[in-house]
Amino acid sequence: MADVFLSYARASLTAARRVAAELRSAGLAVWFDEHLPAHRAYSEVIEEQLDTAKAVLVLWSQAAAQSQWVRSEANRARETSRLVQARLDDARLPMPFDQIQCADLRNWSGDPRDPGWQSILQSIAALADREPERLGAGEPRTSFHRSTARRGVLIGAGAAAAVAAAGVLGWQMLERPSDSEGNLLLQKGLDALQNNDVLSPPDRGSTLKAIALLTDAVRADPQSAMGWGALALAYAARRRVVVPSERAGLASRSRSAAKAALDLDPNEPRALGALLLLKPHYRNWLAAERAARDAVRKKPDAPILLGILREILGNVGRWSDAVEVSRRMDQKKFLIPGSDRRIAATLWSSGDLQGADDALERAVERWPHEPHIWSFRIAYLTYSGRPTEALQILRSGSERPPELASEFVAAAQATAEALAGQRDAASAMATNLAYLKTDPSKALQVAQASAALGDHDTAMAILQGYFFGEGEWAGVAPPGGDQDRVTLPLFEPPMRSLWNRPSFGQLLERIGLEAYGQRSGTLPDYRRTV
Numbered sequence: 001m002a003d004v005f006l007s008y009a010r011a012s013l014t015a016a017r018r019v020a021a022e023l024r025s026a027g028l029a030v031w032f033d034e035h036l037p038a039h040r041a042y043s044e045v046i047e048e049q050l051d052t053a054k055a056v057l058v059l060w061s062q063a064a065a066q067s068q069w070v071r072s073e074a075n076r077a078r079e080t081s082r083l084v085q086a087r088l089d090d091a092r093l094p095m096p097f098d099q100i101q102c103a104d105l106r107n108w109s110g111d112p113r114d115p116g117w118q119s120i121l122q123s124i125a126a127l128a129d130r131e132p133e134r135l136g137a138g139e140p141r142t143s144f145h146r147s148t149a150r151r152g153v154l155i156g157a158g159a160a161a162a163v164a165a166a167g168v169l170g171w172q173m174l175e176r177p178s179d180s181e182g183n184l185l186l187q188k189g190l191d192a193l194q195n196n197d198v199l200s201p202p203d204r205g206s207t208l209k210a211i212a213l214l215t216d217a218v219r220a221d222p223q224s225a226m227g228w229g230a231l232a233l234a235y236a237a238r239r240r241v242v243v244p245s246e247r248a249g250l251a252s253r254s255r256s257a258a259k260a261a262l263d264l265d266p267n268e269p270r271a272l273g274a275l276l277l278l279k280p281h282y283r284n285w286l287a288a289e290r291a292a293r294d295a296v297r298k299k300p301d302a303p304i305l306l307g308i309l310r311e312i313l314g315n316v317g318r319w320s321d322a323v324e325v326s327r328r329m330d331q332k333k334f335l336i337p338g339s340d341r342r343i344a345a346t347l348w349s350s351g352d353l354q355g356a357d358d359a360l361e362r363a364v365e366r367w368p369h370e371p372h373i374w375s376f377r378i379a380y381l382t383y384s385g386r387p388t389e390a391l392q393i394l395r396s397g398s399e400r401p402p403e404l405a406s407e408f409v410a411a412a413q414a415t416a417e418a419l420a421g422q423r424d425a426a427s428a429m430a431t432n433l434a435y436l437k438t439d440p441s442k443a444l445q446v447a448q449a450s451a452a453l454g455d456h457d458t459a460m461a462i463l464q465g466y467f468f469g470e471g472e473w474a475g476v477a478p479p480g481g482d483q484d485r486v487t488l489p490l491f492e493p494p495m496r497s498l499w500n501r502p503s504f505g506q507l508l509e510r511i512g513l514e515a516y517g518q519r520s521g522t523l524p525d526y527r528r529t530v
Helices: 010-025 042-052 062-066 068-079 115-127 159-169 181-192 204-220 225-239 244-264 269-278 285-298 303-315 319-326 337-350 353-366 371-383 387-396 406-419 425-438 440-452 456-468 493-498 502-511 513-520
Strands: 004-007 055-060 083-087 130-134 142-146
Touching: 004 010, 004 042, 004 068, 010 055, 010 062, 010 181, 042 068, 055 062, 055 068, 055 115, 062 068, 068 083, 068 181, 083 115, 181 204, 181 225, 204 225, 225 244, 225 269, 244 269, 269 285, 269 303, 285 303, 285 513, 303 319, 303 337, 319 337, 337 353, 337 371, 353 371, 371 387, 371 406, 371 440, 371 493, 387 406, 406 425, 406 440, 425 440, 425 456, 440 456, 440 493, 456 493, 456 502, 502 513
Parallel strands: 004 055, 055 083
Antiparallel strands: 130 142
């Protein structure tokens, strides 16, 4: 039996891990859905852990407030007087949870002495029948021992707050969520898949979890077109992160689920998106663009379809067109880190630095500890003329997501130092190339750094290895060959110094982008005349 059940939206995974680590450091047993066993139904395990935990800590964020699953978990905890709440951002809490005391962790950096964190510990202490005590003078952490004297004193989200709120709202008269089990499983599955952020799955575990949850969802409700479409999307997303030998089976399952969805609803957007993702875009840009536009015509406001179309346009360097697609996405209803990051990146690549600044600021406010947002922020500052600001963030380390490899941080810092005039370019290049040797999948990232640092020959050599498996850097070619190759980074601002070089034009011709331009009658932005 856990002392604390942790409820959160998948987009806040980094924050959830930090909270869990601090709770365990305080001597508490914590359970959250990273610990789901593979051999049992996810909904069964979650329900069991939720019902037996002594306290339920809900981490509210914009994504959590929109998640039916998080709200269901919070409501069950509220009904049994085990609810403890914490706020991660400025999201408006859904009713009736906005009437209950909620600790403020918006600016929490992990300091166990933080007042908001201390109120959480006090609340959990009461619910877990423990009494907090200091470990010793000067030591900030809190440990717990058993106590019956404090039983029933619920600070932060317990009995006193519940009774007061009940007098105003009539707690037992509140309408309970009417969602079926299938709908709740569907919501949890979408959360695990980052709410359709399938263009860049955050981790392999999230796609596995999504598949398991969504499989349970369609078993509970086999007539759910959305459920089958989401399952097709989950299989398609997982196919992007596994070794080539596992891809055929996942593609077959994705197509099967997509067929089930489209038989129920011919315009189900997730199923349409899954089918688009199963077809390689590299060297097939024109066919991919036409298929994506056809899908968007069927469902003009579907974020996943607009996102795929925007990605294809970025891969052929048409950033201005990609910005127009981004503007069609309703960001108030579609809040996920990957989407926010791509909006900022698209604006930056189109030359709209003010728009990119604003978009990045919003993204950082919403997801300050999300690895992709953090990494993009460093790259954006480094390559848009603000390397000193990037260095301040890199050196402080206070907001750095723990998932990021130390080699990545070292390479990013070396590049920023060289561009800020605090280090010679040759030394920065050596650090970047050492990083590439440890992780060949970062070939395009290091090629961008090489171009920005003025080492054009090395940048082109890395690109030669990546796209054709030739030369000194042949080992950085993707394991899946053309299935895995992307061209989008070629047209991002760090590559600017390569664009007018003959060798870059020859590269584009060899991979087929010149032919795409002729057949489509379009040009990448950097070749357009004003």
